[in-house]
Amino acid sequence: MSARATTAHSVVEIKAAGKWFAGILVAAYALVAVIPLAWILMTGFKSPPDSISYPPKVVFEPSLEGYVNVFTNRSRQTPEYLESLGPPKAWYDKISRKRNMVITGPSRFAGRYMNSVVIGFGSTFLAVFLGTLAAYGFSRFKVPLKDDLLFFILSTRMMPPIAVAIPIFLMYRTLGLSDTILGMILLYTAVNVSLAVWLLKGFIDEIPREYEEAAVVDGYTRLQAFIKVILPQMRAGIAATAIFCLIFAWNEYAFALLLTSGNAQTAPPFIPIIIGEGGLDWPAVAAGTTLFLVPIVFFTVLLRNQLLRGITFGAVRK
């Protein structure tokens, strides 16, 4: 009798039902999250008329026009002039000729993209580097007012960036940092360091002190113990922190819009204003966005094992 009662309330059964429920929930959320991405991916391969057709086309003839347009500047010419140029040489010339255009040169997209790369990776490296050192100090040493300092560091994250944008704009103008790559690296580093310190401190706290102490007793200096013992065990934490910092710096829009223009502009404020004939060139915008997503996806997939362990603070062991 008791055995039957046990089966009826089986832990396994509840788990299975829970799993189904969780599965449906995750699938539903994934659908919602994936649709915009799918739409962007598709729009990148549509022709401009297809991209704005109503009702929206799900089946369409793929075209690389968006990708050509995002990388080039073009000008419209008369059919006579185009005739005089002879047949188009490269495949991209062919695509623009169809719209009575000639490519006049590369667009600013590649430059903006490079700015994003330099600023994103530069600030991520700096934030993780400084964050690691600070987190180690906070984790291992008696720091006066430690809790207050940690809270202060975190509090810099509590206001929206736009709240400090004006003061920073004025400050940067005075310092000659506005619209410079260095200025943007410093700014993103400052914002990310708080996140990095908190995340990394959590990871270092998890590493028993005995590891370093054993090394110190064995004759290593503290720095050597840190490099040989602590750093290798922080790999997952550093990877997770770096991805978070990179995602922030990579996607940041408000500061970039306000503080950069001709020189140090990153891709986020540039992509949405790619103008074609008669308004926004949606396929080009979508193509730019798709290319913009690639590095983050690449690094997230590359580091996914470390990330999983890192995000769960080591709870998931490989």
Added chain:
Amino acid sequence: MAEVVLQGVGKSFGETRALKALDLTVGDGEFVVLLGPTGAGKTTSLRLVAGLERADSGTIRIGGTEVTDWPPAPRNIAFVFQQYSLYPHYSVFDNMAFPLRAPGMDLSKDEIAGRVREIARLLRIEDKLKNRATQLSGGEMQRVAIGRALVRQPSIFLMDEPLSSLDAKLREEMRVELKRIQHDLGATTLYVTHDQLEAMTLADRIGVLREGVLVQIDTPRAVYETPRDIYVARRLGSPQINILDPGVLTLDGLPPGAAQIGVRPEDVILRHDGGTPARVRAVEHLGVETVIVLDSGGTKIHALLGAAGAFAPGDTTTLGVHPGAAMAFDSQGARIAATSAPTREAAYGT
């Protein structure tokens, strides 16, 4: 190897006085075990010797040199930690070679490999050298941890409950192993544990720690037979010593001022003519020995017999004590030195 001398060493953590004026000498080649319950200050005393903590007061000397304010490295110490001693990101070989690769060691690759292999052979873990540190059983991990300490020639080995994470059988094996290795190397060793069996079997001398105070330090036998007070008497012996009111058993020659009587279970005699009546409450067979739990007028008494002796719960019997084996304690718990070792020895004829 060197002699280690602690004089009046004190250490507090905020309000907690972890150690209060510890005096301790570990002679050259000696194996001293500090025995104490959790929180007694065992780890703290090792960390002070290693230089991982600064003493608030007192001096620490290693091989005649005062090292009280030295950092850990130049003290030349090998430390086996209570837990977390292996680096998970290294192989067993690299873990064991780690101390040899420290700055200032200046050993060639071959010297390091030779030394590691030699110790691995000693500890019987040669075939595990290529394993990741995480791919070992608990016993193997602990042997690697001990191996890390052995590869160097330190002035002293500090061991913090190195066997506590092992199962009973392995612990016994490792105990024998450790003693053999320590003996072969003539290694000065300060070992801490809360396991009395480890203390009794490993130690040249046992120091009993209680709340940061070294209550007594002597050979295992002397600590067992002539404990300073009830606390020490209770720490050694299994089952624990019976602490009784003087009236419970009829004993001759109790010193004046005896407030409590201590009788080791093995000193209790059953079916003793003219003894105190008692009832058997339980019989625990431990193999060679049998523990009999008795009740005499509401007082619980343990007796340890060589043979089962055909007792069953509910039986009634009479209790006595081997002549001269009872210990008397005063009202403060200190032993009154009347029942000395010689009388015991006379009684046993050893």
